[in-house]
Amino acid sequence: xxxxxxxxxxxSVRDGMELVLRRHGHEVDAVATGEAGLRVLSRPxxxxxxxxxxxxxxxxxxxxxxxRRIRGRxxxxxxxxxxxxxxxxxxxxLEAGADDYVVKPITGRVLxxxxxxxLRRAGPLTRMECDDFAxxxxxxxxxxxxxxxxxxxxxxxxxxxxxxxxxxxxxVFSREQLLDLVxxxxxxxxxxxVDAAVGRLRAKLEDVPAKPRYIQTVRGFGYRFGPL
Amino acid sequence: MDGLRGRLLIxxxxxxxxxxxxxxxxxxxxxxxxxxxxxxxxAVDDFRSRVEQLVPEIxxxxxxxxxxxFASKVSSGxxxxxxxxxxxxxxxxxxxxxxRTRITPELRVAVRAHPRVSLQRVQYAGKPWLVLGAPVGxxxxxxxxxxxxxxxxxxxxxxxxxxxxxxxxxxxxxVQGGLVPVVLLxxxxxxxxxxxxxxxxxxxxxxxxxxxxGELSIRVxxxxxxxxxxxxxxxxxxAGTLEHTVGELREQEALARRFVADVSHExxxxxxxxxxxxxxxDEDAGQLTPDTAHAAxxxxxxxxxxxxxxxxxxxxxxxDARAVALTVHELDLAEAVRATLxxxxxxxxxxxxxxxxxxxxxxxxxxxxxxxxxVANALRHGAPPVTVTVRTVVGDRLTVSVADHGPGLSxxxxxxxxxxxxxxxxxxxxxxxxGLGMAIALENARLHGGTIEIAxxxxxxxAVFTLRLPLRTDSAS
Numbered sequence: 085x086x087x088x089x090x091x092x093x094x095x096s097v098r099d100g101m102e103l104v105l106r107r108h109g110h111e112v113d114a115v116a117t118g119e120a121g122l123r124v125l126s127r128p129x130x131x132x133x134x135x136x137x138x139x140x141x142x143x144x145x146x147x148x149x150x151x152r153r154i155r156g157r158x159x160x161x162x163x164x165x166x167x168x169x170x171x172x173x174x175x176x177x178l179e180a181g182a183d184d185y186v187v188k189p190i191t192g193r194v195l196x197x198x199x200x201x202x203l204r205r206a207g208p209l210t211r212m213e214c215d216d217f218a219x220x221x222x223x224x225x226x227x228x229x230x231x232x233x234x235x236x237x238x239x240x241x242x243x244x245x246x247x248x249x250x251x252x253x254x255x256v257f258s259r260e261q262l263l264d265l266v267x268x269x270x271x272x273x274x275x276x277x278v279d280a281a282v283g284r285l286r287a288k289l290e291d292v293p294a295k296p297r298y299i300q301t302v303r304g305f306g307y308r309f310g311p312l
Numbered sequence: 313m314d315g316l317r318g319r320l321l322i323x324x325x326x327x328x329x330x331x332x333x334x335x336x337x338x339x340x341x342x343x344x345x346x347x348x349x350x351x352x353x354x355a356v357d358d359f360r361s362r363v364e365q366l367v368p369e370i371x372x373x374x375x376x377x378x379x380x381x382f383a384s385k386v387s388s389g390x391x392x393x394x395x396x397x398x399x400x401x402x403x404x405x406x407x408x409x410x411x412r413t414r415i416t417p418e419l420r421v422a423v424r425a426h427p428r429v430s431l432q433r434v435q436y437a438g439k440p441w442l443v444l445g446a447p448v449g450x451x452x453x454x455x456x457x458x459x460x461x462x463x464x465x466x467x468x469x470x471x472x473x474x475x476x477x478x479x480x481x482x483x484x485x486x487v488q489g490g491l492v493p494v495v496l497l498x499x500x501x502x503x504x505x506x507x508x509x510x511x512x513x514x515x516x517x518x519x520x521x522x523x524x525x526g527e528l529s530i531r532v533x534x535x536x537x538x539x540x541x542x543x544x545x546x547x548x549x550x551a552g553t554l555e556h557t558v559g560e561l562r563e564q565e566a567l568a569r570r571f572v573a574d575v576s577h578e579x580x581x582x583x584x585x586x587x588x589x590x591x592x593x594d595e596d597a598g599q600l601t602p603d604t605a606h607a608a609x610x611x612x613x614x615x616x617x618x619x620x621x622x623x624x625x626x627x628x629x630x631x632d633a634r635a636v637a638l639t640v641h642e643l644d645l646a647e648a649v650r651a652t653l654x655x656x657x658x659x660x661x662x663x664x665x666x667x668x669x670x671x672x673x674x675x676x677x678x679x680x681x682x683x684x685x686x687v688a689n690a691l692r693h694g695a696p697p698v699t700v701t702v703r704t705v706v707g708d709r710l711t712v713s714v715a716d717h718g719p720g721l722s723x724x725x726x727x728x729x730x731x732x733x734x735x736x737x738x739x740x741x742x743x744x745x746x747g748l749g750m751a752i753a754l755e756n757a758r759l760h761g762g763t764i765e766i767a768x769x770x771x772x773x774x775a776v777f778t779l780r781l782p783l784r785t786d787s788a789s
Contacts, residue, residue, distance in 0.1 A: 094581050100588030107592060167580060167626070171637055189584040189619045192591035259641060260651075275641055275676060304642035304671065 085109035086134040086203055091121040091150060092165065093142050097188070101137070104192035110199075118142050118150040125154065135203055137195075138182070139165045140173055148180040155181035159239045161202040165190075171276075178280030183241035184267060185277075201268040206240035215250060218312050220289065220298060222250055231289065241266065242285050245278075249299060249309035258306040282307055317510055321502040328498030329491075336487045344480040348433070348473065352442055355390070355471045356429050359444045362389040363467060367448055374465065379404040386467065394470040411436075415468050419445050423466050433473070440473040512540045516547055528555035573629040579622045583615065590615045617746075624748035628732065631755040638675045638759060640784075645670040645702050645710065652683045653700070662687060665701040672710055673784040678756040685753040686714040686764070686777050694718030694774045710783045716774040726766050730754045757781065 088110045092098040095116070102114045113133065115121045121138070122145075124131045136154060140147035147164055154160055164182040166173045174185055183202050186195060215222045221230045227243060229236045238246065245266050249257065257265070259275040267277055282301075286293040300308050363386060370382050379397045387395040387406035395406040396415060405412060414436045422430040423445040431444045448465040515532050522530045530551060534544045590612040597605040597612075630636050646666035653659050683700070690698040694716025701713040721729060728734045733747035757764045762781035769775075 094585070096585035097581060097588065100585040103592055104588050107595075167577065171639065188580055189587035189622075191587055191616075192595075195588075260647075276639060 085111065086199070087111040087132045088113070088199065089121055089124055089131075089133040089136040090114040091116075091118060091136065091142065091147075092139040093117065094139075097139075101192075101195065104195065105199075108192070108196050116143075118145040118147070118153075121150060122153055125157070125160070130158065130160065133160065134206075135161045135163065135199055137163045137165060137199070140177055141167075148176055151177060151180035151182050155239065159206070159237065159243075161206050161240050163198055163202055174274070174276060175280065178276060179283070181239065181284065183239065183281075185274075202240070204268065205244045205266065217250065217253070217298065217310065222246065229289075236288050238285070238288065242281055242288075245281050246285060246289075246299075246309075249307060253310040253312075254308065256302045256305050256308045262306065278307070316513070317503075317506045320506045320509070321499065324502035324505065325495060325498050328494060332491050332494045336484075336491070340480065340484055340487065343483055347476045347480055351471075351473060351476045352431060352433075355442055355444060355469070356431065358390050359386075359446070359469050360429055362386050363446065363448065365389075370448065370463075370465065374399055376402050376404050379465075380406075383467070386469065390469055390471065393472070396468040396470075398466045398468070399464055414441055414443055414470050415445065416443070419443055419468070420466075423447055423468075440477050442471045442473050444469045444471065509540065512544060516544060519547065519551075523551055523554070528558055569629055569632050572625060573633070576622050576625040576629060579618075580626070583619050583622055586615045587619055621746040621748075624746040624752060627752055628748055628755070631752070631759075636755075636759060638678065640673045640675050642671055642673050643676055643679075644668070645672060645674075645712070648674075648676060648679055649683055649700055649702060649712065652680045653687070655680075656684060656688075658687060658691070661691060661696065661698065663697050663699045665699065667702060670702060670704055670710060670783075672781065674760060674781065675756075678759065682753045682756045682764075682779055683712060683714075685749040686712075686779065689750060689777070690714050690716040690718075690775065704783060705780075708783050710781050712779040712781075713776055714779075715776040718774040720769045720773065721766065721775045723769075726769070729766065730764070753779075 085108075088105055090098060090101055090105070090112055092101060092114070093116050098114050098116065102112045105112045111132075113121075113124050113131065115124060118138075121136065125133055125136075136150075138147045138150050138154075142150070145153075147166075151162055151164065154162055162182045162184075164177040164185045165188055166177060166185050167188060177185055183205070184198055186198055214224065219232045223229070224247060229238055229243070229246065245262065248262065248265050259278045262278045263269045263275065266281075282299055283293075286296050286299055289298050290296045297312065298309060300310070302308050366382060366385050366389075369385075370378060374382075379399060379402060383395045383397040383404050383406040386397075387393055393406075394412075394414075396412055397404050403412070414434055416432060416434060419430060419432045422432075424447070427447055429444055429446040431442060434441050434443055445466060445468040448463050448467055512532070512535070519530045519532045528551065531548045532544045534541050534548065590608075593608040594612045597608045600608060646668050649664065649666055650659075653662055653664070687698060687700065695718035696716070698714065698716045701715070702710065703713070704710045725734075730750050730753075732751045734750075735747065754764050757779055760781050762779060765778045765780065767776035767778060
């Protein structure tokens with residue numbers, strides 16, 4: 085079962101979550117600080133960690149910084165734990181590279197579902213294809229993206245979003261559809277997730293992120309890949 | 313021109329006019345009198361000396377010819393005035409054609425009664441004249457006087473006062489000319505006075521308006537030691553006291569709010585741990601003894617309720633602190649309402665009338681909160697069937713109505729239904745909800761620039777809550 089890194093400074097919450105995660109068959113590394121979490125990840129092969137659940141309010145380096153540093157070194161899926169409705173926290177966390185966020189208090193079932201969805205996104209995709217969109221090459225088998233020969237490393241959520249959009253170029257996906265297809269939120273997901281992921285993707289893919297070529301906004305409906 | 317300035321101006325000008333006109337009138341009267349008197353005295357002296365000089369030439373009884381000669385001689389010595397000489401039935405004038413009605417009967421009587429020179433001012437043909445008259449005495453070296461023998465000859469002279477009148481008229485005209493600058497000066501002074509008085513008043517008025525709009529730090533300048541300065545001082549004192557009091561109140565309110573927010577946040581952490589652990593208890597409840605299982609499920613359910621309450625409290629305190637922002641996207645209203653109902657497994661308990669194609673720019677999460685709270689309220693306190701209806705109104709607003717078929721709301725309940733922790737049924741101390749749902753729904757509606765209205769109670773229908781929102785689409789915004 086997946087190996088989870090849990091960074092949470094409150095002991096009771098940490099213990100409760102560890103208990104739940106272990107019962108669902110996960111191996112858990114539960115630490116109280118961002119520094120300790122990053123130390124775990126710096127072990128050989130990332131300590132075998134497959135997903136990180138990060139509290140935003142941490143002593144020492146905070147959750148945003150932890151997100152950024154994890155993103156800086158790899159494609160590990162990140163779920164951030166946040167206080168409800170603190171819009172600024174949510175947006176900042178997503179922009180720092182988190183794939184998803186959950187609001188405390190959270191039940192074990194929801195946390196487990198979110199972890200599974202995030203891991204599925206990181207998992208292999210079945211379609212075997214290699215598409216070339218005007219220099220942007222998306223290798224669906226090798227799950228790599230290169231632009232004019234330069235590899236563009238993408239975390240799982242962004243990669244999955246790109247694969248989803250580019251699989252049907254020209255088709256408009258609403259935010260809700262993308263939430264459903266990429267994040268597997270069955271209802272009322274937060275469209276901020278979609279907007280933040282699109283923003284990060286554009287920053288990496290587009291020549292001019294403010295005037296996107298690949299991922300275009302269709303006002304009032306959602307997003308579309310191309311037409312180029 | 314505003315009221316106070318106008319009144320000040322009018323008052324000053326009227327006062328200036330009255331004083332100027334009064335002074336002019338007095339001066340005119342005095343100077344006219346003086347001018348006339350001088351002319352009169354000069355004429356009397358002339359007349360007397362002339363007559364005295366010529367008396368020896370006349371014989372009594374006399375004849376018209378010598379009378380005429382006498383008259384013309386007197387006349388020639390008095391700048392050509394009309395001179396009339398009368399003796400018994402003869403009357404001879406220096407100018408035959410001249411009208412003699414200027415010599416009034418009163419004057420004739422006076423001449424007959426007094427031996428000295430009598431005089432009278434008369435108006436004739438619109439001009440002022442001085443008429444002099446005297447009896448001519450004989451044998452008196454000092455001329456017409458008390459000691460002389462009355463000769464029966466009377467002599468009258470009519471002297472024009474037109475020149476003097478012209479002089480005084482000239483005086484009046486020049487004074488009139490002087491009145492214009494006086495009035496102008498008065499206007500100027502009045503404006504100046506109004507400015508000095510009104511400027512502080514205007515400043516005060518402006519400051520009061522700004523104070524009324526909540527700018528409590530506003531103060532006015534206290535200049536001088538007059539009543540206006542005193543007023544300004546009082547205003548500043550009032551504003552200071554108000555600011556202090558309001559500041560204290562706000563501080564207390566902020567403290568209270570922060571307390572709620574802090575408590576809620578502090579509760580959240582243990583609740584997070586409890587919720588986690590409770591999910592374990594829940595899952596294992598089936599393997600526990602019935603009592604322990606019941607306990608585990610109760611703790612789990614209560615923890616969930618507590619978590620919901622804390623969530624709502626935090627949401628409310630965020631509204632109070634104005635720390636909420638909209639994340640708007642254009643969305644399909646029918647789709648959004650259906651998702652809200654589906655997410656809470658209400659699809660089969662609620663009837664819907666959702667016309668397709670109504671799109672608006674809204675915060676999806678907040679719209680969900682509003683609709684969910686309205687429907688939850690209807691399901692909890694009303695009676696089925698509960699109906700959700702979406703409509704657009706006159707193109708620029710949309711409504712979402714939630715109706716039930718329960719007993720409806722009492723007027724008391726309708727008044728307080730959006731109050732925090734309001735319980736329609738006071739006997740039921742704890743209801744399923746947090747007691748904050750409707751308040752949160754209303755705050756969310758207001759955040760969108762909308763409202764939630766309660767339809768007036770009509771028999772046979774239950775409560776109808778209508779959410780009204782501005783219909784903002786991409787093209788319109």
